[in-house]
Amino acid sequence: MSQGATAEAGHHDDGTQIKRIWKTFWILSVITIIELGIGLSIYTIHKGDNPNELLVLMFKGLVCILTLAKAFYIVSVFMHLGDEIRNMIMTIIVPLLLFVWFIVAFLWDGNAWKNLKNTDAGSREYKEQPQQKLPAKEKGHKD
Amino acid sequence: MTTATAQPTTKLWSGGKSPFNVSYGKLMMWYFLMSDAFTFGAFLISYGTIRFSQNVWADPNHVFNAFPFMGHANLPLAFVSLMTFILIFSSVTMVLAVHEGHKMNRKGVEKWLVWTILGGLAFLGCQAWEWTHLITGEHEVLVNGAIQSWGTTVTHNPWGPEVLFNGKEVATPGPIAFGGYFFGITGFHGFHVFSGVVINIIMLIQTRMKVFENRGHYEMIEKAGLYWHFVDLVWVFVFLCFYLV
Numbered sequence: 238m239s240q241g242a243t244a245e246a247g248h249h250d251d252g253t254q255i256k257r258i259w260k261t262f263w264i265l266s267v268i269t270i271i272e273l274g275i276g277l278s279i280y281t282i283h284k285g286d287n288p289n290e291l292l293v294l295m296f297k298g299l300v301c302i303l304t305l306a307k308a309f310y311i312v313s314v315f316m317h318l319g320d321e322i323r324n325m326i327m328t329i330i331v332p333l334l335l336f337v338w339f340i341v342a343f344l345w346d347g348n349a350w351k352n353l354k355n356t357d358a359g360s361r362e363y364k365e366q367p368q369q370k371l372p373a374k375e376k377g378h379k380d
Numbered sequence: 381m382t383t384a385t386a387q388p389t390t391k392l393w394s395g396g397k398s399p400f401n402v403s404y405g406k407l408m409m410w411y412f413l414m415s416d417a418f419t420f421g422a423f424l425i426s427y428g429t430i431r432f433s434q435n436v437w438a439d440p441n442h443v444f445n446a447f448p449f450m451g452h453a454n455l456p457l458a459f460v461s462l463m464t465f466i467l468i469f470s471s472v473t474m475v476l477a478v479h480e481g482h483k484m485n486r487k488g489v490e491k492w493l494v495w496t497i498l499g500g501l502a503f504l505g506c507q508a509w510e511w512t513h514l515i516t517g518e519h520e521v522l523v524n525g526a527i528q529s530w531g532t533t534v535t536h537n538p539w540g541p542e543v544l545f546n547g548k549e550v551a552t553p554g555p556i557a558f559g560g561y562f563f564g565i566t567g568f569h570g571f572h573v574f575s576g577v578v579i580n581i582i583m584l585i586q587t588r589m590k591v592f593e594n595r596g597h598y599e600m601i602e603k604a605g606l607y608w609h610f611v612d613l614v615w616v617f618v619f620l621c622f623y624l625v
Contacts, residue, residue, distance in 0.1 A: 254479060262472045269464055276457050276624045280441040297625045304620045308613055315475045315609045317602075318410075325400035329410055336421055343425045347432030355435065 261314040268303050275300050409603045413610045416572075420614050423568065424621050427561040434555045438539035440623050443532065446513055460623045463506045464615065467573075470499025471612040474580075478605045481598025486587060489601060493584045496608065500577040507570050511563070522550040534559040562622060569618055572611045579604050 275296050282288050282296075313319035318326055355363040400407060431437050441456040448459070473495040480488030518529040519538040522545050530538040530553075540554035583604045592598045 251483070255476070258472060258475050258479065262468065265468050266465070269461065269468070272620075272624060273457055273461050276441075280456050283439070283441070300620060300624050304616055307616050311471065311609055311613050311616070315471055315612075316606055321402065322400045325402065325407070325410075328400075329414055332414060333417065336425075339421065339425050340428070343429045344432050347429035350429075350433040351435065354433070 257314065261310050264310055265307055268307050272300050272303050275303075403599060405603055406599065406606070409606050413606060416610065417614075420565075420568070420617070423561075423565050424617060427557075427565060427621060430555075430557045430561065434557075436541050436554060438537060438554050438558045443514070443539055444510075444623060446517070448509055457623060459506070459510065460619065463503055463510075464619055466499055466503045466506065467612050467615050470496050470503070471609055473499060474605045474608045478598075478602050481592070481601040484593070484598070486590065486593050489587050489592075489598060490584060493580055493587065493601075497577055497580050497584065500573055500580065500608075503573055504570060504577070507566065507573075511566075514562075520550055522552050532559055532562075534563055565618060566622070569611070569614055572614065576604075576608050576611050579607060 279293055279296050282293055318329065352363075353359070398404075444460055445454050445456045446459065447453065447455045473492045477489050477492035477496060480492060514532040516531055518531050520527050521530045521538040521540075522528075522543060527545070527550065530536040532538060535556065537554040537556055537558045538551055539558065540552040542549045542551050544550075583601055586592065586600070587598075592600060
């Protein structure tokens with residue numbers, strides 16, 4: 238009930254509670270700025286002559302991890318889920334674990350679909366169309 | 381509050397005990413948000429599937445590089461970071477409103493709710509500008525050997541790979557799914573922001589009418605806050621899927 242929440246708030250000193258909120262705000266802001274930095278690095282790498290695809294992939298993975306960190310702070314501090322009883326946290330978090338399977342399965346399927354189209358279901362080698370090579374190089378000078 | 385303990389305990393959930401030590405309304409808000417998370421998750425995963433099935437996709441750094449009043453300046457990610465910070469900030473003001481509610485400070489709740497509503501409206505304004513810019517901003521596209529001018533809509537995607545045409549670089553049509561997913565998912569999120577603003581306005585009116593003060597607690601503000609933070613949470617993932625990667 239709400240008396241539980243009030244008792245909870247009563248435990249913390251008013252000042253510490255406010256400090257915790259602003260601290261979370263700064264954490265979220267700093268993570269977002271790091272994400273933007275990575276996003277701009279990916280942009281710069283793509284503009285270069287020989288984009289390092291592995292590096293781009295690693296950067297993208299890093300941005301995903303940072304996003305999960307942001308989600309954790311929003312849910313646990315702003316939504317006060319971290320202050321709730323453990324069993325309640327579990328009833329929210331455990332069903333969301335289905336997403337792990339969803340994401341892996343569906344992205345895998347999308348990728349398989351692309352390979353099937355590119356190779357006529359494995360009956361021929363995939364040749365990259367020449368037009369795809371053009372933009373990255375020429376565009377670099379323009380922007 | 382103190383009055384609740386005086387009531388017969390069977391009233392709590394009619395079972396005599398409140399599981400998880402939260403009220404029925406708050407728990408159900410959490411379960412609603414969980415189901416809403418699955419809806420957004422399904423949309424984003426579907427977008428990911430289609431994107432993984434394509435050889436080319438629209439490069440977000442080229443599509444989203446404009447800023448109001450900056451003309452044709454190339455500013456990748458700038459405007460969307462402004463939108464992100466607006467939403468994070470309005471989340472902070474909302475949690476401060478909830479905090480004032482715990483202290484039974486009506487004036488404090490009103491002040492922070494007003495800031496939250498303003499943040500929400502600012503975000504919606506930004507989104508309206510972004511959509512208008514995408515839909516009306518026309519780009520040259522080579523279609524069947526002739527140049528056409530296309531905006532970014534659910535039926536037209538001018539962000540395909542570029543080719544040389546008469547000695548000039550021209551874009552070709554990109555995957556048509558881009559517009560549908562972008563406008564569909566950001567639109568669904570924008571609709572959540574809009575309903576969040578409406579809910580917050582109702583909360584502000586009720587606070588001013590001393591509804592919660594007379595009730596003895598501000599739990600409704602907490603529930604509205606949960607919804608508002610969820611909108612911010614979804615944006616974190618929309619930001620990742622459409623603008624960053």
